[in-house]
Amino acid sequence: MEELDLKQLFNVFWKSKIQIILIVAIFIAIGVIYTISFVTPVYTAATDLILTKSEESAQAAGLNGQTTDSITANDVTLNSKLVSTYSELVKSKNVLRQVISNLNIDINEMELKKNIVVSSVKDTELIEISVTDINPANAKKIANEIAKVFTEKVEEFYNINNVHVVDEAETPSAPSNVNHIKDVLIFAAIGLVIAIMYVLIANMLDTTIKSAEEIEENFNIPVLVSIPIYNLDNERRGR
Numbered sequence: 001m002e003e004l005d006l007k008q009l010f011n012v013f014w015k016s017k018i019q020i021i022l023i024v025a026i027f028i029a030i031g032v033i034y035t036i037s038f039v040t041p042v043y044t045a046a047t048d049l050i051l052t053k054s055e056e057s058a059q060a061a062g063l064n065g066q067t068t069d070s071i072t073a074n075d076v077t078l079n080s081k082l083v084s085t086y087s088e089l090v091k092s093k094n095v096l097r098q099v100i101s102n103l104n105i106d107i108n109e110m111e112l113k114k115n116i117v118v119s120s121v122k123d124t125e126l127i128e129i130s131v132t133d134i135n136p137a138n139a140k141k142i143a144n145e146i147a148k149v150f151t152e153k154v155e156e157f158y159n160i161n162n163v164h165v166v167d168e169a170e171t172p173s174a175p176s177n178v179n180h181i182k183d184v185l186i187f188a189a190i191g192l193v194i195a196i197m198y199v200l201i202a203n204m205l206d207t208t209i210k211s212a213e214e215i216e217e218n219f220n221i222p223v224l225v226s227i228p229i230y231n232l233d234n235e236r237r238g239r
């Protein structure tokens with residue numbers, strides 16, 4: 001019985017394959033139009049910072065006869081605790097106001113803050129500052145300026161110099177929010193789901209008898225005779 005049901009289901013989809021393909025194609029076209037016409041491309045530039053051994057710790061270690069190049073457990077513990085604090089400091093008003101003033105850009109603090117993402121790599125002392133902007137060159141300039149101002153503020157507030165730039169931000173070559181292949185696949189998947197639902201609902205609402213087997217199965221009545229469809233017009237054309 002299950003094999004018969006699956007076979008019928010397959011036949012339903014096979015008979016409606018044109019409608020399914022058409023619906024999927026329509027949604028793919030909608031996806032292409034959406035990504036090209038309605039999505040404003042934005043660019044993301046990122047710079048990486050690292051928390052290292054502070055100069056004060058190095059000087060203290062030298063006075064105690066320790067190797068100044070080595071990083072102690074206290075340095076690692078301190079840096080780990082400072083990562084979360086530094087991540088919040090990057091997006092503080094004090095830092096952002098200085099960045100806006102230095103670059104002389106026409107943007108307010110809250111809008112700039114929304115375009116900044118600060119993330120720390122787990123179990124490391126690395127901090128990544130990402131800036132998103134509709135202009136790729138501006139994204140790069142803002143990211144590097146934030147890193148510069150942030151480093152200065154850390155030295156000013158904490159009186160330590162333990163933040164250094166690992167990789168400066170570079171001008172992004174492609175938008176970070178546009179992926180045509182991904183968008184088309186998503187719309188195609190949505191179209192396929194809707195097409196399947198449409199075929200199933202249409203089949204459920206269709207109460208017509210399509211074969212003698214359906215009569216025997218649904219009504220338990222044996223079919224004694226079947227009359228084939230005879231097309232008189234085709235015969236006349238043949239003559």
